[in-house]
Amino acid sequence: MLDYTHVDGLSAADIERLRALYEPLTGSVRDLIDATIRTEVDADAVALAKAEIESATARLRAHQCDGAFGIQYATNGDSMPWGNAVIGVRNPTAPPLVIHKEPDGSARSDFYLGAAFEGPPGHVHGGVSAKILDHVLGDAASKPGVHRLTGTITVRYRRLTPLGKLHSEARVTHTDGFKTYAVGHIADATGITVEAEAVFIEPRWARG
Amino acid sequence: MLDYTHVDGLSAADIERLRALYEPLTGSVRDLIDATIRTEVDADAVALAKAEIESATARLRAHQCDGAFGIQYATNGDSMPWGNAVIGVRNPTAPPLVIHKEPDGSARSDFYLGAAFEGPPGHVHGGVSAKILDHVLGDAASKPGVHRLTGTITVRYRRLTPLGKLHSEARVTHTDGFKTYAVGHIADATGITVEAEAVFIEPRWARG
Numbered sequence: 001m002l003d004y005t006h007v008d009g010l011s012a013a014d015i016e017r018l019r020a021l022y023e024p025l026t027g028s029v030r031d032l033i034d035a036t037i038r039t040e041v042d043a044d045a046v047a048l049a050k051a052e053i054e055s056a057t058a059r060l061r062a063h064q065c066d067g068a069f070g071i072q073y074a075t076n077g078d079s080m081p082w083g084n085a086v087i088g089v090r091n092p093t094a095p096p097l098v099i100h101k102e103p104d105g106s107a108r109s110d111f112y113l114g115a116a117f118e119g120p121p122g123h124v125h126g127g128v129s130a131k132i133l134d135h136v137l138g139d140a141a142s143k144p145g146v147h148r149l150t151g152t153i154t155v156r157y158r159r160l161t162p163l164g165k166l167h168s169e170a171r172v173t174h175t176d177g178f179k180t181y182a183v184g185h186i187a188d189a190t191g192i193t194v195e196a197e198a199v200f201i202e203p204r205w206a207r208g
Numbered sequence: 209m210l211d212y213t214h215v216d217g218l219s220a221a222d223i224e225r226l227r228a229l230y231e232p233l234t235g236s237v238r239d240l241i242d243a244t245i246r247t248e249v250d251a252d253a254v255a256l257a258k259a260e261i262e263s264a265t266a267r268l269r270a271h272q273c274d275g276a277f278g279i280q281y282a283t284n285g286d287s288m289p290w291g292n293a294v295i296g297v298r299n300p301t302a303p304p305l306v307i308h309k310e311p312d313g314s315a316r317s318d319f320y321l322g323a324a325f326e327g328p329p330g331h332v333h334g335g336v337s338a339k340i341l342d343h344v345l346g347d348a349a350s351k352p353g354v355h356r357l358t359g360t361i362t363v364r365y366r367r368l369t370p371l372g373k374l375h376s377e378a379r380v381t382h383t384d385g386f387k388t389y390a391v392g393h394i395a396d397a398t399g400i401t402v403e404a405e406a407v408f409i410e411p412r413w414a415r416g
Contacts, residue, residue, distance in 0.1 A: 021251055022244075025258050029237075029244045032265045033300045036230075036237045037277050037291050039268035043229055049264040050233050056257035056264075057240045060247035068323035068330060068371055069245050083245050083326050085333040092241045093301040093324045115276035116301045118291050122276060125293040126346070126358040127339030134335035134363075150334040154362040155342075163276055 010074045022082075022090050029092035030116075037115045086135040097132065097168075099139045106171040107140040107184075113163050124161040126194075129186050132168055133196040140170040141180040141200035148180055153198035161186060161193040170196075178202045218282045230290075230298050237300035238324075245323045294343040305340065305376075307347050314379040315348040315392075321371050332369040334402075337394055340376055341404040348378035349388040349408035356388055361406035369394060369401040378404075386410045 010018075032053070039046075069083025069090065082090035087097050093116070099109045111132075119125025134153055142148045170184025178201055185195040218226070240261070247254075277291025277298065290298035295305050301324070307317045319340075327333025342361055350356045378392025386409055393403040 021254055022247075025254050025261075026244055028258050028261045028265070029240060032237060032240070032261050032268070035265045035268040035272065036234055036300055037296070037298055038272040038275075039230070040271045040273060041268055045267050045270065046229055046233050049267040050236050052260040052264040052267075053233075053236045053240050056260040057236070057243045059253050059257040059260075060240075060243040060249055062253065063248045064243065064246040065248060067246075068326045070326075070329040083323055085325050085327060085336050088245070088326075091245055091324060091326075115291060116299060117293050118276045118278075118296075118299075119293060120355075120357070121278040125339070125343070126361075127342035128293050130338035130342055130361065130363070131333070131335030134338055135333070138334070147328075149328070149368070150363075150365050152362060152364045153334075153338065154360060155338070155358075156360045157358050160357070 010072065010080075012074060012076055012078070015074050015078065015080060019082075019089065026090050026092050033092060033116050034114055086132060095132075097135065099136060101139065104171070105140065106169060107136050108167070108169040109136060110165070110167050112165050115163070118163060120160055122163060124163055124166075126155075126157055129157070129161055129194045130155045130196070132186065133170070133184055133194065134198070136168045137170040137182040137184045137196060137198045138200060140172055140184065141182045141198075146202060148200035148202050151179070151199040151201040153196055155194060155196045157194050159193055162188055164188070173197075218280065218288075220282060220284055220286070223282050223286065223288060227290075227297065234298050234300050241300060241324050242322055294340060303340075305343065307344060309347065312379070313348065314377060315344050316375070316377040317344060318373070318375050320373055323371070326371060328368055330371060332371060332374075334363075334365055337365070337369055337402045338363045338404070341378070341392055341394065341402065342406070344376045345378040345390040345392045345404060345406045346408060348380055348392065349390045349406075354410060356408035356410050359387070359407040359409040361404055363402060363404045365402050367401055370396055372396070381405075 072080045082088050086094055088094045095111045097109045097111050099107050113124055117124055117128045168186045170182050173181045180200045183197045185192045280288045290296050294302055296302045303319045305317045305319050307315050321332055325332055325336045376394045378390050381389045388408045391405045393400045
């Protein structure tokens with residue numbers, strides 16, 4: 001069973017302060033990731049950069065949480081999934097996606113994928129598309145306080161997805177007991193590149 | 209069509225030198241990513257770390273390739289998919305997976321997933337499992353010089369995958385013309401957590 005009920009007693013102001021402190025740091029690390037992949041500088045420059053990176057890491061590790069970030073909750077019930085691999089505002093490997101829930105229950109996100117997300121040259125890794133669709137469909141299938149986990153997802157690749165500005169959206173098609181079915185896609189400026197369908201399950205321990 | 213035929217005229221010694229230069233840098237950035245997610249240091253320490261990170265990024269960007277890394281080829285035909293989101297030795301967001309092809313054609317990898325790959329608290333993001341399976345099944349379905357792309361993949365989640373040491377393997381089940389079918393899974397120490405099946409397609413332009 002997951003520790004979804006952890007409460008840290010943080011106020012809304014605490015959360016705002018923590019986000020303002022750590023989100024720009026995470027953005028700097030995202031920029032460094034891109035530079036690390038694309039750099040062609042010589043050994044001397046690499047050595048200087050590496051020393052600075054290791055110094056920064058030591059500073060950050062002076063006080064850190066045990067294990068992974070988890071999901072922290074504020075006293076008002078707001079969740080902080082800040083370490084999440086897709087949406088985490090404190091996870092430099094997340095694009096991160098900002099997913100909007102529409103009044104009709106659908107989930108939508110506009111995002112940008114650069115060099116860190118490459119598979120075929122100049123294009124998004126097929127596995128990255130699957131990762132994003134898993135999350136966007138899961139958001140469409142979930143409601144506040146109802147945590148649904150992916151049961152099965154099928155991803156169909158219509159054509160290669162170019163790196164750059166992309167869009168994803170998903171919606172629930174129907175429910176059947178504890179199963180929620182959703183469909184969605186990723187699109188570039190000219191149309192859909194990848195589509196997915198999935199069934200999400202509300203874990204037995206999470207049923208009210 | 210993809211630029212899979214790009215040749216940079218690099219010798220085996222050049223590749224060895226480039227790898228020895230940039231792989232440790234990438235490892236340092238991976239460590240920084242983990243520290244960035246888990247840190248609880250105060251604003252002064254964050255400011256100092258952020259300044260060092262931005263200095264390192266500026267050094268690395270002084271000379272860099274246009275766009276994403278792509279796949280570079282050596283004169284001996286060896287490929288360098290070093291920017292790849294799953295296996296790229298120069299991509300700090302890749303675990304990276306080291307995938308071994310067995311004599312029977314199956315693909316196997318032992319790897320470690322830490323805080324950067326989290327979804328449910330303490331567990332691997334379902335989308336990350338899908339991303340890894342897409343690559344491992346794709347490797348099982350591919351041969352040197354034959355680039356196969358994912359057509360459709362279905363991923364079934366048996367149970368949550370804990371962060372930590374994991375294993376993945378895949379094998380081809382059958383072929384049908386330009387279609388290659390593969391199955392595989394991810395397992396922790398106690399057994400299979402996620403399984404997948406997929407069909408891979410050899411693009412028309414890549415058929416000999």
